[in-house]
Amino acid sequence: MSAPIRWTLADGRDLLFFALPGRAPVPVADLRPLSPRDPEPSQLRFDRTTGQWVIIAAQRQDRTYKPPAEACPLCPGPSGETSEVPAPDYDVVVFENRFPSLAGFRRDNDRSAGETAPNSFISAPGNGRCEVICFSADHTGSFADLPAAHALLVVQAWRHRTADLLGRAGVEQVFCFENRGEEIGVTLAHPHGQIYGYPYLTPRTAAMLDQARAHRVTHGTNLFADLLAAERAEGTRIVAQTDHFTAFVPFAARWPVEVHLYPNRWVHNLTDLTDDELDDFAAVYRNLLGRFDRIYDAPLPYMAALHQYRSDGAQADGYFHVELMSIKRSATKLKFLAASESAMDAFIADVTPESVAARLREL
């Protein structure tokens, strides 16, 4: 992949063009009269009852909500007056979210919550990064529909953003993800994902690293590598295997459709993968999303979450992987996260992981 072309939007936001071999982006000036950006659009607040940070981003209430296709801000805008991507065409683009939950980089952002008065409220600036990644200029379609080379370009863009953001001051965790489908609240139909640079370790990641640390103390090995080996040995929940990757429904799956995709070799994030491994990753990832759409013969609403880690310190035992999940529990019914899940984090699954894996294998 050649280096992306850098561009700047009317309100100063970064825009990056990632191009397929032989293609050259031709951006035009962004002529939209955009309001200046709020340098600190959000606040972090620490929930002392759970030990978790919450992002309070109050001005996002008016963000773009289900625009008609002809007003899609993610389609190419050759006039420079209609779109977040002022250009006649593009392959893959990444730009800063116009309505970010996190913005700005600050090295002195102290989020330690240890030594405080027993009754104080703890907050911090909402620094970090929220980016949008458009998978294709085509308003319809999905990641699963991309040609192989195009899917690889998206993955290369993820790798580029991961390397860049991990190097920024105050970014603790880089999270590439996709929300797909109105059923989970997606307000823009154009195929796209998002990339967050969190200024703290997210609660689920922190919990997983705690488990991995305890496992290493007890057994002297990496938790995720041991579990991957166990899934491969048992076999009943395997969905797909390639030279470099293994996909399985986890033993204790929480979602009606859930698949985890691990590289067979322990790495921390996308930047550690060889070109061969990255190629394989793009192919198997796309393959899994294709199976998702065939479960109910309709586009499946899903969330795709890339779990990435730094290679040292508290994140040293992290193991790069993707967690794919859907709330659709049958062709016509959704799984809702009601009080047991939402208030107590106690998940109740309606299907056995083994039956879901068998179904996904045969698709």
Add this chain to the structure above:
Amino acid sequence: MSAPIRWTLADGRDLLFFALPGRAPVPVADLRPLSPRDPEPSQLRFDRTTGQWVIIAAQRQDRTYKPPAEACPLCPGPSGETSEVPAPDYDVVVFENRFPSLAGFRRDNDRSAGETAPNSFISAPGNGRCEVICFSADHTGSFADLPAAHALLVVQAWRHRTADLLGRAGVEQVFCFENRGEEIGVTLAHPHGQIYGYPYLTPRTAAMLDQARAHRVTHGTNLFADLLAAERAEGTRIVAQTDHFTAFVPFAARWPVEVHLYPNRWVHNLTDLTDDELDDFAAVYRNLLGRFDRIYDAPLPYMAALHQYRSDGAQADGYFHVELMSIKRSATKLKFLAASESAMDAFIADVTPESVAARLREL
């Protein structure tokens, strides 16, 4: 409150009638040809990557789904042939869920996950209890609409169930809750709640108790009492105060509408409240739900979660309280739990807790 009348449904499930003063239930035989119950309808599986139990309850897929009002299984069934409540009328009833996620009590249920091989899969029988509580025989209406004495009867029934289930073998935590509204997946419109007896500490409760233990080590005091005092001192997020209770939007609220209700006196669960306090609790709880329905001038979809604790051991620092939350972020829009929340537990709130508190105060 007089002792409830005990009854047995056709498949052997318990049914309890709680009656208003001067009223006497007149149940009839349950004549429905119900299938025998599965004694172990689910399995617990331990997610070693997060340290959390997941309930796999695969036969609930066919549970009752949005029946028409005339076929409502929670309305009184005087013939004994149509309803979960075979009686011409009732005030408040509690019965075992016909499609339970947890069932049966077992003292030898060992769920310790400590000393295991590094790559083993850990599971346990899905023991515990799932009960349904019908707030009223009236198919329409809601908790907020109940007369004061009737709301108190519901709260008394919660207290009864809490005392009973805390005494059962293998029940670690008693969770009284209500899911209200189709938007969060409620499939029966009849006003009702649920009561779970979990065989493990739910993940959110465990996280809160960890925080409370660390707080006591550092400060020597109860975390929740300190935070309640801080909220009362600051005042900006208070929604309602009575002699015995304080309701506030928490400093780090995760949901578009969220209110926590604490007794001013530290207790562990409903069974610790005096009759005066229970009276006050029913009144302020009903008052809060009334405010909820006035926010958007329409019935608000909500979840109500009673956080209850045992008074000793690992739960000794627990502080009884209710967490009320709604996913409705405006009159027309819902907050969806997409990848940041669902995959990483990283919540992003679209409104400031202070603005929500101000709105709820004035309603």
